[in-house]
Every structure is written in C-alpha cells, then in structure tokens.
Amino acid sequence: MSSRPPGLSVRFKLTLSYAGFLIIAGTLLLAVVWVFLLRYVPNRPIMALGGHVPNQGDLLRAFAPAAAWVMVFLVVFGLVGGWMLAGRMLAPLARITQATRKAASGSLSHRIWMPGPKDEFRELADAFDTMLARLEAQVSEQQRFAANASHELRTPLAITQALLDVARNDPKRETDELIERLHIVNTRAIDLVEALLVLSRADQRRFAKDSVDLSLVVEEAAETLLPLAEKQGVAIETSGEVTRAVGSHVLLLQMATNLVHNAIVHNLPEGGTVWVDTAVGPGSVVLSVSNTGAVLAPQLVSTLTEPFQRGTKRIRNDHAGVGLGLAIVKSIVHAHEGTLSVVARAAGGLTITVRLPVAPPHLPTIPNR
Known part of the structure; x- marks a missing residue:
C-alpha cells in the first residue's frame, strides 16, 4: 500500500480549472468592454443644454456593481457547471477504476465494455479489456x-x-x-x-539473438536422432536452402530436435517417413516438418501444443518423452516472435510449420556446433 497522503480529487481539480478559466475569460471580457467604453466617455464633467453629460466617474459608479455581480455569477456558474461537467467527463474513468479493482482482487473475467463513440476513454477501456482477456487466458x-x-x-x-x-x-x-x-x-x-x-x-526470453542457419540446425538435429529413427524403422528426408533466422542457436536447436523427435516417435509402427524442409519466404524463414502416422482429428490437433498432450494416446516407452515437446516448441517460436501452425495430413500424420523473422545482414552468424 502507498504511504502518500490523500490529495485533491481529479474532479475537484478539473472543477477549479474550469471555474478559473471562466473567471479569467470573464475578467478579460469586462476589461475589454471597460476600455472600449472609456474611449467614448469624457474624463471631466461636461454641461450641455439638455443637462449633465455622463463622464468616466459616472460610468465607473454604474459599471462596477454590474461587473461585480457578473463575476459572482461566473464564479458560481463555473464551480457548479465545472463540477457537473468534470463528473460527466470522468464517468468512464470511474468504470475503468472499478474494473481495475476487480481485476486486482482476482476477478479477471470482468470486462468494461465501454459504450459510445471511439474516443480516448473508449480506446483505453478496449485496451484494458484486451489485456484482461490475455491475462485470463x-x-x-x-x-x-x-x-x-x-x-x-x-x-x-x-x-x-x-x-x-x-x-x-x-x-x-x-x-x-x-x-x-x-x-x-x-x-x-x-x-x-x-x-x-x-x-x-x-x-522468459532471456537469450542472446544471433544469426542462425536453420538448415544447419536441422541437419544437426537429424544426425543426432538418426539412431532413434533407425531403431523405430523411420526414414528421415531433409531438404531446403540456407535459412538464416534471428535467435538463439541453443533454443532453435532444441526446437528442431523436439519437432524431429516427435515426428519419429509418433509415426507408423514400421516403414514411416519424416520430411524436414527449410525455405526462405518474404520477410521470414520457414521450417516445415511432416511425418506419416495415424489420422488425427482436428479437435485433437488443436490441443497438441498444450503441455502434456500426446497424440491419440499416452505413449509409455523409452522414447515417448514427457509431453512437453510441442509446448516447448510453441514457447521457443513465440519467444523468437514467430508463428507455429499444426495441420493434420489427410493420409495421416502431421505437418508442422514454423515461421521466424529473417536475420538482418549485419547480424553475426553462429556456426554449426
């Protein structure tokens, strides 16, 4: 909790600002009127045939009380009108404050749903609703x-x-x-x-960003997992071109290893195939891993990147993994500001496509390790 002493409310400050501005504007207007009238009123008393002609003294005696009443009216009108106007203007802020307090108490399902035209408060409320939705998810x-x-x-x-x-x-x-x-x-x-x-x-995205050739990373992952593929009776086919992505070599190698490992383990009992391809797209580099296997329902495919999800059943063998393979891939891709798509193949198996930002030319390239 903050130890700051309570201060004036924003509504009261706005009220004083509105009233002060109105008083200053009224004072300037009265001053202009006074100066304008002085140009046409003589300074000394003048006797005319019809009687006494008003001078500046007479004008002051007549103008001063009226000006005082006008200033009193402006003060009262400025305070009352400013209080009402400030309350009306700050009403959306009160809704946002209420939603913030509910969110602070743990209620992330509450939304502001600010009505009305799109103004600064509406944009703030919409941004707050979006933040709450992401936090809740x-x-x-x-x-x-x-x-x-x-x-x-x-x-x-x-x-x-x-x-x-x-x-x-x-x-x-x-x-x-x-x-x-x-x-x-x-x-x-x-x-x-x-x-x-x-x-x-x-x-946490705590890693250095270098230029990493995904084609070399894929070759390293495939070479490491070749004994497992041979044991499982799965063939690995790699192809593609030099694809320089920006990121961490260690994490991108982990990503490629997980993808190829999953493609090997979740495959046909024998005679399966894994295809790994790298390519350069417009503004991005693409890594695609496809495999043969069982036909998967779209509802199941949409959950595979969640932690501890494993295909059609929970596989328990020496190479089944711990159910975090694609979850780690998803986190690594998002940490590298990329996109991940998982699509079921009509003939069985999956096609997983990773798109990562292309590395700028000035970035140093990390050699294959």
Missing part, C-alpha cells in the same frame, strides 16, 4: 500447466515409492531389476524437470 493456461506438471512429477515419485515398498517387503527380490527400473523412472523425472526449465527459459 494466460492464468488459465498456467493453472492447467501447474496441475499437469504436478501430476507428471508425482507419477515417477509414486512409482519410485511403490518399487521401494516392494523391495522392503520382499528382501529376497533381485536388486538388479529394481535398480534398473529405478534408473528408468529417475531418468524420466530428470527429463521432465529439464524440459520444464527449458520451457521457463523460453517463456
């Missing part, structure tokens, strides 16, 4: 992510506990089998934690 996504992450982290711990309980209750059990299963479970837990750290790093 992000908070909902983070809540789902936290729930899913807690569940995924709890699973290996529960399996470890169960294995240890079995070993404790059965002292004659072979320890080699127990150690091997514990090693697998522990490896999966470590992979999950590392994936969460990569996801957090991408979301």
Whole structure:
C-alpha cells in the first residue's frame, strides 16, 4: 500500500480549472468592454443644454456593481457547471477504476465494455479489456500447466515409492531389476524437470539473438536422432536452402530436435517417413516438418501444443518423452516472435510449420556446433 497522503480529487481539480478559466475569460471580457467604453466617455464633467453629460466617474459608479455581480455569477456558474461537467467527463474513468479493482482482487473475467463513440476513454477501456482477456487466458493456461506438471512429477515419485515398498517387503527380490527400473523412472523425472526449465527459459526470453542457419540446425538435429529413427524403422528426408533466422542457436536447436523427435516417435509402427524442409519466404524463414502416422482429428490437433498432450494416446516407452515437446516448441517460436501452425495430413500424420523473422545482414552468424 502507498504511504502518500490523500490529495485533491481529479474532479475537484478539473472543477477549479474550469471555474478559473471562466473567471479569467470573464475578467478579460469586462476589461475589454471597460476600455472600449472609456474611449467614448469624457474624463471631466461636461454641461450641455439638455443637462449633465455622463463622464468616466459616472460610468465607473454604474459599471462596477454590474461587473461585480457578473463575476459572482461566473464564479458560481463555473464551480457548479465545472463540477457537473468534470463528473460527466470522468464517468468512464470511474468504470475503468472499478474494473481495475476487480481485476486486482482476482476477478479477471470482468470486462468494461465501454459504450459510445471511439474516443480516448473508449480506446483505453478496449485496451484494458484486451489485456484482461490475455491475462485470463494466460492464468488459465498456467493453472492447467501447474496441475499437469504436478501430476507428471508425482507419477515417477509414486512409482519410485511403490518399487521401494516392494523391495522392503520382499528382501529376497533381485536388486538388479529394481535398480534398473529405478534408473528408468529417475531418468524420466530428470527429463521432465529439464524440459520444464527449458520451457521457463523460453517463456522468459532471456537469450542472446544471433544469426542462425536453420538448415544447419536441422541437419544437426537429424544426425543426432538418426539412431532413434533407425531403431523405430523411420526414414528421415531433409531438404531446403540456407535459412538464416534471428535467435538463439541453443533454443532453435532444441526446437528442431523436439519437432524431429516427435515426428519419429509418433509415426507408423514400421516403414514411416519424416520430411524436414527449410525455405526462405518474404520477410521470414520457414521450417516445415511432416511425418506419416495415424489420422488425427482436428479437435485433437488443436490441443497438441498444450503441455502434456500426446497424440491419440499416452505413449509409455523409452522414447515417448514427457509431453512437453510441442509446448516447448510453441514457447521457443513465440519467444523468437514467430508463428507455429499444426495441420493434420489427410493420409495421416502431421505437418508442422514454423515461421521466424529473417536475420538482418549485419547480424553475426553462429556456426554449426
């Protein structure tokens, strides 16, 4: 909470400003009238045939009370009218303040929906509504992510506990089998934690930006995953041209590795294919990864970039991953100010297209590592 002492309200300040401006304008107008009348009124008394001709003294005695009443009227009218006008002008601001307080209390579903023509207050209210909508979506996504992450982290711990309980209750059990299963479970837990750290790093956008050749990054990822592809009976076909994107080599390599890994694992049982292509478009570079596989419904495809979503079923084998592959890809793409599209192929499988900003010529190029 702020320790600043309370000050004058904006409405009161505006009222004083309106009244002060009106008084100054009235004073200037009366001064102009006074100067104008003085030009046609003599300074000394003049006797004429018809009687006494008014002079400046007579004019002052007649003008001063009228001017005083006019100033009193302007003060009262300025204060009352200014108070009402300021209240009317600040009414939209009161609605925005009320919505801000509701948002601060945790109610992100409230919207201002400011009526009327598009003015400064309407633009502010619309911008605030847009911000609330984005915050609500992000908070909902983070809540789902936290729930899913807690569940995924709890699973290996529960399996470890169960294995240890079995070993404790059965002292004659072979320890080699127990150690091997514990090693697998522990490896999966470590992979999950590392994936969460990569996801957090991408979301925070804390990385240096260099010129990275996506074609070399793709070759490095494909070469690393070639033994897995051979084991799964999947062929990898790469093609394309030099595509220099702006970003982090480490994160872009992680992105390409995740895409190719997912394309290999979520494929046909045997005889599958993965196609990886890089190209240069107008103002952007394009990375496309397609694979064969099962036919997927559009409703399912739209959820694949959410954390802990896995195709048609939750695959549990040595290469299934932790369900964060495409979620990490999505975060890396957004951190690089790019776009990601996931489309189901009619023959089965997916086509995932990544568009990233092209690197400017002056940016240094990071060599392939």
